[in-house]
Amino acid sequence: MSAAGSEAGANALARRAVARARVRDTDAVVSVGEGALSTALAAALAERGLRVASAPATGDVADAPRGAVVFETTGDPAVVRRLLESAPLFTRILLLGAGNGRRLDVDLYRTVHQRGLEVIGVADPEATT
Amino acid sequence: MNFDDLKVRLRGPLRRGMELARIPPSVRPHLQDRLVRGTLSRATALRRGGRLWLGTEVYWPRAGVADVGLLEMPGPAADEVLVRTELSAISPGTERAFLNLLPGVVTKFPIRPGYSGVGTVVRVGRRVRHVAPGDTVAATEALHHASLALVPGTRVFPLPAGVGPEEAAFLHLGVIAQQGLRKARLVAGERVAVIGAGPIGLLAAQLARSWNAASVAVVAASSAKRRLAQSVGLEPFVDVSRDATAAGRLGADVVIEVTGNPDALELAAACAAPGGRIVLLGSTRGVNRGLDLDALLRSRELSLIGAHISTVTDEPSPLGPAYGDEAREVLERLARGELRIAPMITDRVDPRHAASFYRRLCRGDRDVVGAVFTWGSLGDRARCRPSSALTPPRDLLRKGRAYDQDEGPPSLAGPAPEWLVRDLDALPPARGTLRFGLIGCGGMGARHAAAIRSAPNTELVATMDPDAALARELAGDAFSTTSLEELLARRDVDAVLVATPNHLHESIGIAAARAGKHVVMEKPIACTLAGADELVATCRRADVALSVGYSFRYAPDIRAARRIVERGLLGRILSVQLTCYFDKSPAYFGSGRTNRTHSDWRAAREKSGGGVLVMNMSHQLDQLRYILGEDVTRVVSAVAAVVDSPYGVDVEDLVSASCEFAGGATGTISGTCFARGLDNQIDIRVLGDAGTLVLDPPARFFTLLGEADVVPGRWYGFGRLPKVDIHAAYLAWFADAVLCGRKPEIGGEDGRAVQAWMDAIYESARVGRPVAVALPPDSVGAVAEGR
Numbered sequence: 001m002s003a004a005g006s007e008a009g010a011n012a013l014a015r016r017a018v019a020r021a022r023v024r025d026t027d028a029v030v031s032v033g034e035g036a037l038s039t040a041l042a043a044a045l046a047e048r049g050l051r052v053a054s055a056p057a058t059g060d061v062a063d064a065p066r067g068a069v070v071f072e073t074t075g076d077p078a079v080v081r082r083l084l085e086s087a088p089l090f091t092r093i094l095l096l097g098a099g100n101g102r103r104l105d106v107d108l109y110r111t112v113h114q115r116g117l118e119v120i121g122v123a124d125p126e127a128t129t
Numbered sequence: 130m131n132f133d134d135l136k137v138r139l140r141g142p143l144r145r146g147m148e149l150a151r152i153p154p155s156v157r158p159h160l161q162d163r164l165v166r167g168t169l170s171r172a173t174a175l176r177r178g179g180r181l182w183l184g185t186e187v188y189w190p191r192a193g194v195a196d197v198g199l200l201e202m203p204g205p206a207a208d209e210v211l212v213r214t215e216l217s218a219i220s221p222g223t224e225r226a227f228l229n230l231l232p233g234v235v236t237k238f239p240i241r242p243g244y245s246g247v248g249t250v251v252r253v254g255r256r257v258r259h260v261a262p263g264d265t266v267a268a269t270e271a272l273h274h275a276s277l278a279l280v281p282g283t284r285v286f287p288l289p290a291g292v293g294p295e296e297a298a299f300l301h302l303g304v305i306a307q308q309g310l311r312k313a314r315l316v317a318g319e320r321v322a323v324i325g326a327g328p329i330g331l332l333a334a335q336l337a338r339s340w341n342a343a344s345v346a347v348v349a350a351s352s353a354k355r356r357l358a359q360s361v362g363l364e365p366f367v368d369v370s371r372d373a374t375a376a377g378r379l380g381a382d383v384v385i386e387v388t389g390n391p392d393a394l395e396l397a398a399a400c401a402a403p404g405g406r407i408v409l410l411g412s413t414r415g416v417n418r419g420l421d422l423d424a425l426l427r428s429r430e431l432s433l434i435g436a437h438i439s440t441v442t443d444e445p446s447p448l449g450p451a452y453g454d455e456a457r458e459v460l461e462r463l464a465r466g467e468l469r470i471a472p473m474i475t476d477r478v479d480p481r482h483a484a485s486f487y488r489r490l491c492r493g494d495r496d497v498v499g500a501v502f503t504w505g506s507l508g509d510r511a512r513c514r515p516s517s518a519l520t521p522p523r524d525l526l527r528k529g530r531a532y533d534q535d536e537g538p539p540s541l542a543g544p545a546p547e548w549l550v551r552d553l554d555a556l557p558p559a560r561g562t563l564r565f566g567l568i569g570c571g572g573m574g575a576r577h578a579a580a581i582r583s584a585p586n587t588e589l590v591a592t593m594d595p596d597a598a599l600a601r602e603l604a605g606d607a608f609s610t611t612s613l614e615e616l617l618a619r620r621d622v623d624a625v626l627v628a629t630p631n632h633l634h635e636s637i638g639i640a641a642a643r644a645g646k647h648v649v650m651e652k653p654i655a656c657t658l659a660g661a662d663e664l665v666a667t668c669r670r671a672d673v674a675l676s677v678g679y680s681f682r683y684a685p686d687i688r689a690a691r692r693i694v695e696r697g698l699l700g701r702i703l704s705v706q707l708t709c710y711f712d713k714s715p716a717y718f719g720s721g722r723t724n725r726t727h728s729d730w731r732a733a734r735e736k737s738g739g740g741v742l743v744m745n746m747s748h749q750l751d752q753l754r755y756i757l758g759e760d761v762t763r764v765v766s767a768v769a770a771v772v773d774s775p776y777g778v779d780v781e782d783l784v785s786a787s788c789e790f791a792g793g794a795t796g797t798i799s800g801t802c803f804a805r806g807l808d809n810q811i812d813i814r815v816l817g818d819a820g821t822l823v824l825d826p827p828a829r830f831f832t833l834l835g836e837a838d839v840v841p842g843r844w845y846g847f848g849r850l851p852k853v854d855i856h857a858a859y860l861a862w863f864a865d866a867v868l869c870g871r872k873p874e875i876g877g878e879d880g881r882a883v884q885a886w887m888d889a890i891y892e893s894a895r896v897g898r899p900v901a902v903a904l905p906p907d908s909v910g911a912v913a914e915g916r
Binding site for chain 1: 312391394409412413414415416417418419420421422423425426427428429430431432433434435436437439440446447448
């Protein structure tokens with residue numbers, strides 16, 4: 001795929017993620033990851049008048065407020081795991097980054113269940129699958 | 130602080146007192162808990178005016194143990210309500226997981242289980258306005274499985290008209306289900322799948338229906354839950370154990386996962402339509418390993434929503450209303466009949482039987498769906514009575530008292546229960562006399578002659594031995610002879626007792642049976658299994674009784690052990706260990722233990738049938754069969770003759786075998802006759818999944834199960850057992866059976882079964898692999914008690 005095509009794909013995925021996130025004006029929005037997808041995400045949020053804060057590359061979002069909306073763009077299982085383990089109560093986590101077959105061990109009780117997290121999968125709108 | 134620390138720090142009389150109490154480690158957590166909680170309760174009660182309330186509670190002192198005990202509770206604080214419980218709801222899945230400490234559960238014991246119930250208000254704090262003493266209320270979270278509960282006012286709810294107590298008792302479970310649906314953002318017209326058909330699952334499904342879901346499917350891996358789902362009006366039901374692909378056809382917008390099984394996540398994803406929401410409502414215990422989030426969530430844009438009840442508080446959250454509002458809404462739905470709970474209640478449990486109930490639950494009894502403790506089963510005094518914080522704590526160190534609802538809590542350790550020791554030395558009533566002829570007047574013959582004379586219903590009328598002097602000596606005033614035929618021809622001999630060398634057992638027994646005499650055979654029944662079969666068959670044809678002298682069954686500790694196993698107090702028997710130590714001098718193989726006769730038959734396998742296994746341990750093999758009520762089906766063994774003897778011994782003096790019992794238990798038996806200084810020491814231990822029996826002194830048992838006079842989680846000794854002449858008792862009961870036309874308790878079949886077991890041990894050692902025990906097809910697993 002060309003650079004232009006890649007950028008278009010990232011933009012489409014970012015817009016899709018924002019649409020699925022149900023972001024309200026009062027929500028704190030955090031992005032995990034750097035790169036084209038992260039840039040596209042910031043742009044998509046800006047279109048909605050929302051500002052996004054960057055979380056550490058490790059995925060630690062413990063400093064985010066309750067009910068924050070976190071966009072994960074790396075797909076790295078280690079980052080996702082740290083994100084799940086550190087997310088405050090009621091955090092909504094949108095998974096944009098592709099794991100590319102990498103797998104994750106996680107205790108869903110202590111992370112998602114006990115803290116009322118919502119983990120939302122976002123598919124690439126241009127993916128053929 | 131733990132109790133060991135406390136004990137170490139104590140000095141002087143206090144410390145000595147503690148040591149004298151001999152507090153077993155198993156009860157230390159219980160005592161520590163009682164001390165700490167009792168002190169806190171009294172201190173709080175004193176601050177609140179001095180009144181202390183006494184009741185009864187279920188608690189779990191440690192993993193796997195459920196107990197019932199005294200509850201001490203102060204009066205309510207300003208924001209609290211004191212409730213006298215009628216029913217407390219049991220959540221089978223959660224309580225099973227915590228009591229069993231299933232993977233993923235992290236908790237500390239002791240635990241006071243329970244979190245929802247219904248009862249009557251006894252007292253209210255000064256700031257509580259919405260309920261008053263005498264009101265019937267549902268209460269949650271702080272209402273444990275106890276006859277009394279101190280509950281925050283925010284968790285106490287008056288019952289609306291039309292809501293019954295059993296339904297109200299499950300209020301907290303209803304709140305859990307409802308907040309889960311709320312977090313799913315379910316809207317009318319959506320399709321719902323609920324994975325799991327326990328109480329919360331079925332409540333969630335009913336709530337989804339009342340929220341106007343287009344369809345609600347209950348998904349479970351057991352068709353047994355289908356009827357239950359139907360009983361509360363839920364269809365369709367998907368049994369994924371029968372059709373693994375059925376879940377994929379549901380296309381649910383919302384999937385409620387209630388099983389708590391990490392592996393159910395993939396099933397939940399399969400049930401969901403693209404863009405669907407999966408709510409984790411069951412507490413997922415254990416780590417989900419190897420999750421591919423691309424495949425699980427991203428590719429189909431699924432969402433995973435955590436819905437733990439702890440996220441619902443007294444204040445509204447971004448995701449839903451406050452706890453109180455959820456609870457009142459559930460009560461209104463109950464009043465409108467939108468939720469049905471009664472059909473889900475499978476068990477109504479008297480709290481005094483809590484231990485038995487939890488044992489069932491922990492063993493995985495899936496028939497338990499909804500259950501309640503019925504606190505009204507207790508007497509008023511055990512349920513709720515006022516006391517004073519200044520009254521010394523009763524029952525804390527009281528020993529030797531079983532739990533009684535009118536007398537307080539369980540004892541810390543118990544004496545032998547009455548049923549265990551009752552009539553262990555009983556002899557039959559006089560119903561006539563059985564006249565014996567004794568054949569073989571050596572060492573064992575002398576012992577049997579004395580036993581015949583001691584038993585109240587037997588008489589020694591004749592003796593026979595090739596050595597006339599030995600026969601005369603034991604006969605006393607009775608007839609004696611050196612001729613077997615002469616003794617068997619006597620009309621005044623009803624029965625013979627054969628105490629000859631082992632290789633003569635079969636032929637003499639057969640001759641006696643053919644002469645119409647009942648036969649008591651010194652063990653073993655014969656030297657071979659074929660010989661045993663022939664003797665049993667001959668006696669059966671001659672219609673005479675045959676018994677083999679495994680008189681050690683009449684030892685009081687063995688009979689008591691049988692009672693414990695029979696009552697099921699050990700649960701399922703898993704393992705048996707038998708170790709036998711004998712100390713035989715080299716002279717034993719030339720003259721036996723008594724030196725009464727001189728013969729080397731004990732040293733020759735063809736005459737004795739074997740060494741320590743046959744000569745000594747056969748008694749213990751029979752005891753194990755008797756205690757467990759089962760035969761052994763397979764053995765793998767090793768035997769050896771390791772000690773030199775001047776008599777050219779060719780029998781084993783060491784045996785070790787692993788044995789499989791018909792009921793599934795595995796046994797390890799070992800024995801030796803060269804244990805210097807350890808003669809006649811027999812160690813028997815029986816391990817069940819709910820208890821342990823130890824027969825090496827002091828005999829004792831431990832059980833996790835309760836009975837009227839057995840408190841779970843305690844060791845019980847056998848106490849002072851009566852002295853019994855086991856040989857005389859054995860003969861007395863044999864005679865009584867013959868005189869009454871009854872089958873003897875220890876029959877020829879028992880002798881044959883032991884013989885088959887021993888033969889298999891020898892054969893396994895010979896061929897070096899496991900060998901099946903040659904049991905008759907109709908006798909496997911059945912050891913009868915004829916008495």
